[in-house]
Amino acid sequence: MEKYTSCKKAIEHCISNKYFAVAYLCNEEKTMNIHIHDCYEMYFSISGGKQFLIDNKFYDIDSGDLFVINQFESHYLTKIDQMVHERIVVSIHPDFIKALSSEQTDLATCFTKRSQGSAHRLHLTAEQQKRFQYYINKITSVDNFGGDIIEKACFMELLVMINNIYMETLNLGSNVSDYKYNQQVEQIIQYINQNICEPITIEYLAKHFYLSDSYICRIFKSATGTTINKYITARRISIAKSLLSSGTSVNEVYSQSGFNDYSNFLKAFTKAVGVSPKKYALYSNS
Structure with missing residues (x-):
């Protein structure tokens, strides 16, 4: 090989x-x-x-x-x-x-x-x-x-x-909690994941955590190596892939994974995965 x-x-x-x-x-x-x-x-x-x-x-x-x-x-x-x-x-x-x-x-x-x-x-x-x-x-x-x-x-x-x-x-049980974050960033990531199906913007997160827009972006990028928006999109795509593989319809998936409309979902999913959600669903369930 x-x-x-x-x-x-x-x-x-x-x-x-x-x-x-x-x-x-x-x-x-x-x-x-x-x-x-x-x-x-x-x-x-x-x-x-x-x-x-x-x-x-x-x-x-x-x-x-x-x-x-x-x-x-x-x-x-x-x-x-x-x-x-x-x-x-x-x-x-x-x-x-x-x-x-x-x-x-x-x-x-x-x-x-x-x-x-x-x-x-x-x-x-x-x-x-x-x-x-x-x-x-x-x-x-x-x-x-x-x-x-x-x-x-x-x-x-x-x-x-x-x-x-x-x-x-x-x-x-030795791999439980075998990971860590900056404490502030941990709270931000936890909040994103608990509210991933809701509209989440940098401005909203900054207000929620009493931080400035620039500061919350800076500490998140410093701790994780990626941006808040890229992280949110990747998490939503991950959820969408799992739902599509389990047989959930495309029309249900985009809202259940946190995308605000189908066109945004279609564009983000196709860019990340390389095929449309419908093709991915057909492939996953064939």
């Missing part, structure tokens, strides 16, 4: 082939804006870095951290600047994981089992980090006879390992 040096190209390959793709990244690729894509993601940090905003949770990134993100969760990596930040990003099509799973073993558990307060980050031990990189190296290096079978078998073993770590973490 090819090891990509661009996360965007890996995602495109994953989605177009309904398979999985591996990207090895340092600091060459420009960080994407807050985004959502139609594949699962495993993000493994080799050298540590700055911070990760995933939905309404904000994490510091340490060496050896593994983040598991599903196709409905918006995420954004804060600006890396000139810092060397080695990481491995594995993009996985949901249909591919479904095909690999059995009645006894759902390999998508680490991406889909989300309880309130559970985190996206797994702290891998030194041995687990070595094992993760061993599987990735084997997957991206086999090219002889039977390579496709070895590639798939290694990937399945990797998924089994990650799911076991994830479920052990859930059982221990």
Whole structure:
């Protein structure tokens, strides 16, 4: 399997082939804006870095951290600047994981089992980090006879390992509240998420929290790496994708996800996801 040096190209390959793709990244690729894509993601940090905003949770990134993100969760990596930040990003099509799973073993558990307060980050031990990189190296290096079978078998073993770590973490309860924010920004994010279906403007938020427009924008961008409006839009798109995948009609979805009219919803959704809400609904429920 090819090891990509661009996360965007890996995602495109994953989605177009309904398979999985591996990207090895340092600091060459420009960080994407807050985004959502139609594949699962495993993000493994080799050298540590700055911070990760995933939905309404904000994490510091340490060496050896593994983040598991599903196709409905918006995420954004804060600006890396000139810092060397080695990481491995594995993009996985949901249909591919479904095909690999059995009645006894759902390999998508680490991406889909989300309880309130559970985190996206797994702290891998030194041995687990070595094992993760061993599987990735084997997957991206086999090219002889039977390579496709070895590639798939290694990937399945990797998924089994990650799911076991994830479920052990859930059982221990050690990933609850494994994230943090600036206290003011935490209150702002909490308010946005509790009122995401209501009209929310910067002016309203500033008035609600007794702050100036410029100050609330500045502290939010400083803490999260993105703007308030981009965050609100990404959260609404995330909710809309989830609703469409569950069979809710397009006419109901745009209001339930907080968009004030269909034209705004259509424009924002198509720009973020790449297809119209109707096409996404047809694809998700086919």
